[in-house]
Amino acid sequence: MYFFTSRIRYSEIDRNGHLKVEALLNYFQDCSTFQSEDSGCGMRYLSKKHLAWVLNSWQIEIRRLPALGERVRIGTIPYDLRGYFGYRNFFMDTEEGEQLAVANSLWTLIDMKETKPVRVGEEQKKAYPLGEKMQMEYLPRKIRLPEDASGLQRREAAPIVVREYHLDTNGHVNNAQYVHMALTRRTEEEGHIQRLRVEYKEQAHLGDVIYPEIYEWKQADTQATAQTTFLRAEDGRCYCICEMIDGEKNA
Structure with a gap:
């Protein structure tokens, strides 16, 4: 698990004073980026090797969007690395431990020169220690209009x-x-x-x-x-x- 703490800023809230949904996504993306930077597999490392982690899908369950000034803890748990793919959970909690949001995501490691997927190597696997998959309802990655809508x-x-x-x-x-x-x-x-x-x-x-x-x-x-x-x-x-x-x- 990797996490950082923050406080909800005025620039991140909507007209009702709560965190914007896209700002929540940015927190999650920043969290995985910080983990990569701190592990030595950040932007410079990836750029030298012409690699990039490309996001395939999100599933985000939102219990409550925090208000201006609330202090929050944002975390990520890589729980599987196999083939070309990386699987990550994310969460945002309050200081007191209230779960505000939880997410699942699927990523693909891409060779940007060849524009094709590449297998996750040992160096990447060492950078992202695997944790336990979070408890949430896991839905299919593919999105279709429901037949019973x-x-x-x-x-x-x-x-x-x-x-x-x-x-x-x-x-x-x-x-x-x-x-x-x-x-x-x-x-x-x-x-x-x-x-x-x-x-x-x-x-x-x-x-x-x-x-x-x-x-x-x-x-x-x-x-x-x-x-x-x-x-x-x-x-x-x-x-x-x-x-x-x-x-x-x-x-």
Whole structure:
């Protein structure tokens, strides 16, 4: 396990004074980055070897989004490294131990010169000691519209041109930026997001145009409001799929 502590900043909160969902993702991404840096397998190491860990998918369960000024503990547990893949849990807790959010993620180690996956080597395995898989409901990585969804409605949103501020050090749109694009196209204001699933399919680069295709529906069992957003290229290829399930409002 690896963790760091922080305090929720004004720049990270929404209009209701709680941590933004995309800021939660940034905390999780920062946590795994800090672990890599501290273990000697950080950005410089990866750059020299022309390697990058590319995120395939997220599943994030949100119990409560912390408010401005709350002190939090952010952690990550790599629990499996095999073949080309790395599996990681993440969590955010309060100082008192209240679990605010827990997540599962799948990563692929990529040779950036050859643009193909490579097997995780011994050096990487030593850098990320494996821990016990966290207790949570583990859902499939692939996201599909549910067959039993009720009231399914489709709409399109205005295209998004990829700008410099969308990019990360790998030269493509940052993982959290895709989620931000989907979040800012939401129409449902009743509750906070209880579950977020993200499937990354292709990389978008500077100047690309992204076309959001949005489906809103109700869960068959709970009637919770849900939204699935496909972020597509003009030719229909999909860059990313985001599924958001609403829960109760934050206190």
